Amino acid sequence: MKLYNTLTRQIEEFKPVEEGKVKYYTCGPTVYHYAHIGNIRNYIGHDILHRTLEYLGYQVTRAMNITDVGHLANDSDDGEDKMMIASQREHKSAMEIADFYTKEFFKDFQKVNCKMPDLIKPATGEIDMYIKMITKLLEDGYAYQAGGNVYFDVTKVKDYYQLTNHVQDELVVGAREDVEADENKKNQADFALWFTTSKFEHQELRWDSPWGKGYPGWHIECSGISIKYLGEHLDIHGGGVDNIFPHHTNEIAQSESYLGHKWCNYWFHNEHLNDESGKMSKSNGAILTVSVLEEQGYNPLAFRFMVLNSHYRKQLLFTYDNLNQAEQTLKKLKSKIASIKDEGDLDDGSFKEYNNRFIEAISDDLNTANAISVLYELLKDEQVNGHTKLDLVNKYDKVFALNLIEEKKESENDAEIMALIEKRAEAKKNKDFDLADSIRNELLAKGIELLDTREGTTYRIINS
Numbered sequence: 001m002k003l004y005n006t007l008t009r010q011i012e013e014f015k016p017v018e019e020g021k022v023k024y025y026t027c028g029p030t031v032y033h034y035a036h037i038g039n040i041r042n043y044i045g046h047d048i049l050h051r052t053l054e055y056l057g058y059q060v061t062r063a064m065n066i067t068d069v070g071h072l073a074n075d076s077d078d079g080e081d082k083m084m085i086a087s088q089r090e091h092k093s094a095m096e097i098a099d100f101y102t103k104e105f106f107k108d109f110q111k112v113n114c115k116m117p118d119l120i121k122p123a124t125g126e127i128d129m130y131i132k133m134i135t136k137l138l139e140d141g142y143a144y145q146a147g148g149n150v151y152f153d154v155t156k157v158k159d160y161y162q163l164t165n166h167v168q169d170e171l172v173v174g175a176r177e178d179v180e181a182d183e184n185k186k187n188q189a190d191f192a193l194w195f196t197t198s199k200f201e202h203q204e205l206r207w208d209s210p211w212g213k214g215y216p217g218w219h220i221e222c223s224g225i226s227i228k229y230l231g232e233h234l235d236i237h238g239g240g241v242d243n244i245f246p247h248h249t250n251e252i253a254q255s256e257s258y259l260g261h262k263w264c265n266y267w268f269h270n271e272h273l274n275d276e277s278g279k280m281s282k283s284n285g286a287i288l289t290v291s292v293l294e295e296q297g298y299n300p301l302a303f304r305f306m307v308l309n310s311h312y313r314k315q316l317l318f319t320y321d322n323l324n325q326a327e328q329t330l331k332k333l334k335s336k337i338a339s340i341k342d343e344g345d346l347d348d349g350s351f352k353e354y355n356n357r358f359i360e361a362i363s364d365d366l367n368t369a370n371a372i373s374v375l376y377e378l379l380k381d382e383q384v385n386g387h388t389k390l391d392l393v394n395k396y397d398k399v400f401a402l403n404l405i406e407e408k409k410e411s412e413n414d415a416e417i418m419a420l421i422e423k424r425a426e427a428k429k430n431k432d433f434d435l436a437d438s439i440r441n442e443l444l445a446k447g448i449e450l451l452d453t454r455e456g457t458t459y460r461i462i463n464s
């Protein structure tokens, strides 16, 4: 598989450290509000990568954090914790806020068929690991204490800006006009590993540490969780492009200083989803979520389809026109698939050819739009029989996850079930209750329960 690596600024052949196995970390959501559809676009990008790796036969172990402490309202080290802002807004404890928005996040995450990562770790559950890392960073001279906080000294690492390739002054957080400089720091770019003092006295979440009661910085959370659960060598680490600096830049500095060697080989970043006013964000007013789209009558998978039609490294504009179009196209695609008759034997030659073409597209830096074109070509190809087509669609859908043959299965079963219901009604009319019962039981064994209503007999699936 070819994958763009932010670290080398090149498309590279992907090679995991251990053959056949992939250790993959995704930066999780900050659970102080609903996840907007921009955040979800990012997780769809990660989901495509996760599913593609599995399609190609890799055994993937993927971890993701839940940021429930330490993510401040701006990039500097003196903003207010986002969780605290939410806590005041909603008059709830930080943990209640985290609980509520974590659940809401995963609802939307699953509505767009994102696969759950193998490990999901709330940041507040791993304090010991951050303390262990910070202790070592202090011992080894990479970190220092000032004004009650512990900071990482960026001048102690060789190539702090390796991920961004930018000139220092453009990026240094304290150098921007909208950000106040933190007087405690030796260098403007230094970042906090542990806070015991902040100008916001009401910080609710605090833990004992060798440096006083306090709380971790956001960056150390992802490094700590990743190293603890995925080990010292990571294959892929990713997030949205806004995570490149300062978050991932700081993660590399502290992780490699702690480990004493290179940490992660591939850095994977998704471009943003914008609305007409610019980048979507949680902090600017009404939040457009997948659930809101669903309430408006949209199929969440139409949003996924819209995302898949563009490349993850291109910005994408959200408009209702685009979403409507995606929904119509997906409907047509699914009904086209539903009309394919399951005829003929599996044709190995065509199967291989189309499977290879799909793999070629998706392995080309996750070119989902080209993979969708391969699907259309397959559907049009009169040389390929129905059975082979359906097998391939089913297989492609392991990556697309658009429930492409759900309708086919439903409508096909539906006809069969309706025929049996009619047969049973006929049997009852003829007082052949044994036959009627055996039909009911036969269906029940397949997880289909018959419901005799005043309007006639219907059914429901009880364990599909």
Ligand code: AMP
Pocket: 027, 028, 029, 030, 031, 037, 038, 039, 040, 041, 042, 067, 239, 240, 241, 242, 243, 270, 271, 272, 273, 274, 279, 280, 281
């Ligand atoms: P947050 O909950 O703010 O920590 O963000 C969760 C993830 O969503 C991060 O990895 C961000 O990079 C990503 N993200 C934030 N805004 C957008 C956006 N408008 N489009 C795509 N991804 C985004």
Ligand code: ZN
Pocket: 026, 027, 028, 222, 239, 247
């Ligand atoms: Zn992170």
